[in-house]
Amino acid sequence: MKNGMKLTALLMALVMTLCACGTKGNESTASAAPGTSTEAPGKSTEAPATTAAEKTGPDDSKNVKIGVLVSDVTSAEALAFRAYYEEYIQKQYNVTFMYSDELADAAAEASAIDNFIANNCKAIISFASADRPAQIETCESNGVYYAVATGTLTDEQYETYKNYKYYVGAIGPDLMTEYMAGYDMAKYYLDQGFTKFGMFGGATPYYTEMHIYRAAGMLVAMCEAGKGTYLGASDMGGMIGAIYGAGCQLTPAKIGSVELCGYVGGYDFDDAWFGKLAAVANDPNVEVLLAVGSGQTAFAGFKQASQKLGDIDCYTADSVKLMESGTLNYLAGKFSASIGPIFMAVLSAVQGHPIRNAEGNAFAIGQGYWVATSAEEAKEYYAVDSSKTEPAYTRNMLDKLYNASYSDFEAFVKAYSFEEIKGLAK
Amino acid sequence: MENEKKIRKENVKAAVFRFAPLGGLILLFGIFMALAVIKDINIPYSFKNIVNQSVVVVVAATGAVFIYTLGSFDISLGASLCVSALIGAMAYNATKSLPVMLLTCVGVAVLISLTSSVLASVFNLPVFVTTIAMLSLLSALALVLIGANGTGDVIQVPAAAVRGINNVWFKLIILAVYLGMCVFLFDFMKLGRREKFQGGNPVCAKLTGLNGKRLAIAAFAIAGVGVGLGAFLTITYAPTLSRNTASSVGMDIIISIVFGGMPVSGGARSKIYSAVIGALSMTMLNQIMLALSLDSGVGQIVKAIIFLLVVSISMSNSKGNILPR
Known part of the structure; x- marks a missing residue:
């Protein structure tokens, strides 16, 4: 009897879930068909169906x-x-x-x-x-x-x-755009006189080209400003080759008068990974934290008030809030x-x-990307980007x-x- | 008279439970066909699709039934499949020979399986404990292999090399041969009976002179062959391999075996066909979810509820006081 009740409860839960989903699925399909009673309100006002x-x-x-x-x-x-x-x-x-x-x-x-x-x-x-x-x-x-x-x-x-x-x-x-996104972000801070950097390399250790090129852009900008080299390279082609040559494993180094004080790569999301990110952010020498992506996840929680944070990501309500609070200072984002x-x-x-x-x-x-260097810009971009009408x-x-x-x-x-x-x- | 009625009722109940997984599969097939007609789904392509999507799990899970029958389980099968496929692909790239790739996949998978079971014997640990250690080890090994290969984040076999064997008939032949071998060993040889006995009551099995460690090694070796064939079929279907290759296969194997009506505790009620029925049911269910345009999150919830339902039915049938014959 008890077993029967348990099975009945499970079956009812399944039927209810399927019913709820079936309704949702139908709504979605119906809304896609113009001319039906569920047609989107904005459709007829903006552009009549052809x-x-x-x-x-x-x-x-x-x-x-x-x-x-x-x-x-x-x-x-x-x-x-x-x-x-x-x-x-x-x-x-x-x-x-x-x-x-x-x-x-x-x-x-x-x-x-x-x-x-x-x-x-x-x-x-x-x-x-x-x-x-x-x-x-x-x-x-x-x-x-x-x-x-x-x-x-x-x-x-x-x-x-x-x-x-x-x-x-x-x-x-x-890939050139990715490279320039990294280059421009690092240069933005280098032009302001900052010389001590911490970096989050995202999927660079997994050989993800997009992140490798962004990281290469940042490092070349540092080489140019510091008049030095990183892994023996100082231009785009050389830097990308050097990164691949190092198995996509980057390490902190002095680059002339500029210094990459700390580096973390990968998306382990375990205690050790967060510990490494905290160590980079807590280094008193680090003035600027740069991220090839997911910088808000990686560094925002550990960043010191005096440090700057730049990220290449997208515009979200959270990133706007972080820019308003001064936690994030530079965002190159997809719209x-x-x-x-x-x-x-x-x-x-x-x-x-x-x-x-x-x-x-x-x-x-x-x-x-759309690049925002102030909260006002980020808010303006996000308002357009998140609009459903x-x-x-x-x-x-x-x-x-x-x-x-x-x-x-x-x-x-x-x-x-x-x-x-x-x-x-x- | 009343006793007869009771016995007949019990027999009917037992038959219903025995054939419930198959009935479930037939029901899912019926729902899928109805949806296919209503939603104008390409049915021949869907059948090909179902074979492609289930064959790797069917082959790997059929071998794993031998492990589950012992009342044990191997959590590292997905990682083992990934490493076998990576090394198999490297072997192909070195020799340009598909038979070498096949043998390498199977050889590596059997070696990994045997390592798990032999380590368990040496350290006198439950086998699943060593498979947890193997899971970490193999995940790290996959990264090392990809790094050592020096081709970015993937290891690739040229698509043209496997295009000729990436067809449904080739996959069905491999499946039929391996399934036939497993059915023969499980249902018609001493090995299968001993494994069921060992899984049902290890103490009695030991007292009657059965060597549990030897049985475990045999079970893991057979499962290794299945994993190796699964690795070969994975390369055939998608010849670009990464550290994420087969990342969901380990869990799919467990789900398929249980979904197919295999008792979680192993023993005499174990069925070699569980993996086939379970994997096909899971794939059919996925196709139904897709046809209904269900959100993937909702789909997971539906699957979880069905999973609980199946396990409940399976458990309720095995709570009798009399041992099965």
Whole structure:
């Protein structure tokens, strides 16, 4: 009897969970379909739904299912990107986004792509990079459009895949942009006369290129200011080679008149890791803490009042608060709507109007960060970035990219600074 | 008369419990097919997908049933699979030979498994304790291997090299051969009966002259072969390997075995088919969640509830006073 009751309770919990989720799922799908009673309020006011016959913009008459590959589902950046697609784009266009679970490795990516194809997704936008060539090959052989968001292919990969019919292209910070983000942040403090630094290298020990290039930028800026070398290198190419040569394990060192007093890499999140971060921040010599990413998680809790903190991350309510309190002083951040143009390129391709460059190949366009050095700037950026009705790229702006020429598309994407986007909106 | 009724009722109840995992799988399949029709899912591609997503866990978990039958478990199987795959990929890159890669994967996995069980014998520890130590050791070894290979954060086998064998039929043949071997050993040989006896009552087993340590070594060796084949199939499906390769496989093996109706305590009620039924059920459930567009967090909650439900049913059936025959 008791067992029966326990089983009944479990079954009821399961049924209730499934019912709740089923309702949620239906709402999500319904909201994506224009013209229904659950249509988003903002849709009719901003841009009326177009039909195939008008041919002036995206065809909203048929729902387009798009798969989104994500290697990270919990970071502030990942959540902001998802919110832009699900809470703005999905309500503006007749599209349904299907998200993968957190993808830890290449096999998980392959499974997620197979799931999307089985569920009739017409395109895949990828935020996961464990094995991009395999992703592109699978999409090409199954006739599914594929695009890279917030990143780019390596030169070698681009040469291989640029003429694939279903490879749409990539928009995001290229490696040069990453390098310059690190360089500019370090230079900002060096120009103010600071010479003692502590650094958090993020995923540098795991050979993550994005973080390696940012770290290299910081170190080259230090070499230039201190008139010294680090691992025997002082320019971009040499520094990147030196970092790889050291197995991506960086160590504190004197760089001429500048000093890297402390360094921590990796994302161990254990007591020892936090202990090392605290030791770097508590070093009385360290004037500035620099992070290639996640600096707010790594250093904000340990930082001394007299120290400065610079980070390359994204705009969130927490980062704005930290800037207001003076804990964070420099933020080069991605903005959530930066993934708007790649969505429009994908939609345009699915609806028969692929955007190709002058040679007829897939595009690769660099896109940078919004840099805030004061709380006022950060607040202004965040207000736009977090808006669900008037984000940085609205439907009106994105519609102009539908079936656009490559030069127009490229000019739009490259005008990514906050002021330029404000200008585009007008 | 009343006794007969009672016995018949008990027999029906036992049969229901015995076939509950299979019934669950058939039910999930039915739900999936209904959803596939309603939601216009590509059914042939989905079947291929289900094989691709479950075959590694089925192969590795089928071998692990031998360990679970002894009432023990191995928490390091996922890490072992990762290291075997990494070394297998390095072997391929050195020799350009797929058979060498296969043999290396299996050899390394068996060696790791044997190390766990032999260490347990030498130090007279429960085997699962040594597997916890092995988990840390193998995770560190994966990082060392990737670093030593000098190719960034991954070790890759050229996709073209495995494209020819990355098909459903090849995977099903490997699965059928290994499953056939395990069924033969488990259900038709002394080894299987002894393992069940050892898991059900180690004291009696010892008193009747069974060597528990030898049985453990045999079980771990068979599981090692499964892990090695799983490593080979992992490379076949996704030839770019990193420190995160197979990171979820260890847990998936445990869930699949329990989900398939295997008693957590091992013993006479252990079934070699548990892993197949469990892994297929889990994959089918994932496909259903996906078709329903459930948020991954909600999906995990649903899975957890179903998991508890299955374990409850399994436990309620094994609380009798009479030993199973």
